[in-house]
Amino acid sequence: MAATDATSLEAAQPALSGSTHPPAASEPSAIFTGPRRGSHPRAQASARPARVVEFRGASKLYGAGDVGLERATFVIRRQEMVFLVGPTGSGKSTIMRLLIKEIEPSEGRVRVAGRDLCEIPRQKIPFYRRNLGVVFQDFKLLPTRTVYDNIAYALQVTGASRKQIRATLPEILRLTGLSTKLHSYPHQLSGGEQQRVAIARAFASHPPLLLADEPTGNLDPETSIGIMQLLYRINRAGTTVIIASHDSGMVDRMRRRVIELRRGRIVRDEASGSYGGREESTDELGERLRREVA
Ligand code: ADP
Ligand code: MG
Numbered sequence: 001m002a003a004t005d006a007t008s009l010e011a012a013q014p015a016l017s018g019s020t021h022p023p024a025a026s027e028p029s030a031i032f033t034g035p036r037r038g039s040h041p042r043a044q045a046s047a048r049p050a051r052v053v054e055f056r057g058a059s060k061l062y063g064a065g066d067v068g069l070e071r072a073t074f075v076i077r078r079q080e081m082v083f084l085v086g087p088t089g090s091g092k093s094t095i096m097r098l099l100i101k102e103i104e105p106s107e108g109r110v111r112v113a114g115r116d117l118c119e120i121p122r123q124k125i126p127f128y129r130r131n132l133g134v135v136f137q138d139f140k141l142l143p144t145r146t147v148y149d150n151i152a153y154a155l156q157v158t159g160a161s162r163k164q165i166r167a168t169l170p171e172i173l174r175l176t177g178l179s180t181k182l183h184s185y186p187h188q189l190s191g192g193e194q195q196r197v198a199i200a201r202a203f204a205s206h207p208p209l210l211l212a213d214e215p216t217g218n219l220d221p222e223t224s225i226g227i228m229q230l231l232y233r234i235n236r237a238g239t240t241v242i243i244a245s246h247d248s249g250m251v252d253r254m255r256r257r258v259i260e261l262r263r264g265r266i267v268r269d270e271a272s273g274s275y276g277g278r279e280e281s282t283d284e285l286g287e288r289l290r291r292e293v294a
Contacts (some may be wrong), residue, residue: 007077016067043093050077052240053099058108060094060264067092070264071108076242078208081235083251084244086261092244094264096213096285099242100134101125112209130158133202133210133239139194141186147173147197148182154201168204176200176230196230203234210234212243216250224250228289253286 008132053076060068076082084092097103098110101117110117111248113131120128143148151172155165173179176196186194193217212231216224228250235241245251251258260268 009197043098051075051243052078052080052112054111054114055095055098056109056111058098058099058105060091060103061106067091067152067264068103069098069105069261072264072266073108074259074266074269076240077139079240081241081254081256082233082243083254083256083258084242084251084261085246085248085251086267087194087246089263091260091264092246092261093213095261096134096211096242098245099209099211101128130205131207131209133199133205133207135195135198135202135212135215137214139186139191139198141194141197141201143186145185146182147178147184147186147189150186150197151204155204158205160205170259172200172204175203175227176292177226190223191219192226195223195227198241199227199230199234203239204237208240210239210241212241214242214244214246216245216247216263225285225289228254231289232290250285253283253289255286255290 053074055072055074058072059070062068072091072095086092086094094103098105098117099112101120104118112128117128142153145153148169151169152165155168160168169182170179173182176199178193178196178200180187181193181197184193186197191196195218199212199215202212211230215231216227219227224247231241231243232254255272257272258268258270259266260270
């Protein structure tokens with residue numbers, strides 16, 4: 001990992017506390033206070049809040065009786081990898097949208113790194129979102145930009161300089177297996193490659209929290225394995241990762257925490273999931289998914 005690049009980028013970001021200027025290095029400000037310049041990220045980890053995400057009795061009603069989420073209560077801690085599972089319409093994307101602050105809870109609380117999202121004023125939302133990496137089922141890449149520019153653009157909007165971008169990009173391209181594709185346009189890539197670009201873009205600024213809503217929803221099983229391995233690797237490198245998925249076979253085998261939803265309600269929250277009620281198994285696919293590829 002390019003720890004120094006990540007450090008300088010995080011330090012350059014305006015804090016979640018909402019200040020519109022980058023905090024001074026000594027300012028004990030932000031919610032997700034990035035590692036200080038020059039220190040190792042692991043040494044700083046304990047200074048970050050343990051509760052990255054907290055839902056307390058959070059509900060979302062979409063107008064006339066459409067229940068998106070009903071009294072959801074859970075805590076996700078630093079460096080966890082958590083799967084949200086459940087059939088279509090069960091509330092997975094509603095949780096994601098609440099976390100992005102695209103929608104507000106009808107009742108209850110949603111906190112990220114200890115901060116109630118209701119307290120973040122509208123004009124500060126872009127600064128808040130710089131702390132999140134977000135990946136969607138349909139990639140959402142800029143079609144007229146190359147792989148390099150798609151990722152560079154994401155860094156640019158966080159205030160990174162060209163020099164920082166040039167220093168960061170090779171590392172993120174390597175991590176995501178895109179080093180040979182940097183000049184390609186999205187339409188020249190496979191679905192799996194496009195999703196890698198989307199993940200590279202989401203992770204480029206090393207956000208403390210990465211959200212992926214059905215990241216393998218449009219991909220074949222073999223390609224999906226590669227995407228899950230990549231998200232696993234990102235989590236192992238210290239990022240809290242939340243993934244919505246209805247692929248029970250794969251979620252099972254990741255052996256990570258599973259929050260299961262039905263019609264907006266949490267019906268299960270298991271530490272190292274066996275989604276579908278099966279016993280934890282040690283199989284080849286599970287081993288592959290959890291293998292750390294350098
Ligand atoms: P999932 O992501 O698990 O498929 P969603 O969170 O998208 O589920 O949806 C949960 C419920 O909320 C569904 O019943 C859905 O119809 C409803 N819903 C989601 N978005 C809206 C909306 N914009 N307007 C009305 N109802 C909505
Ligand atoms: Mg959804």
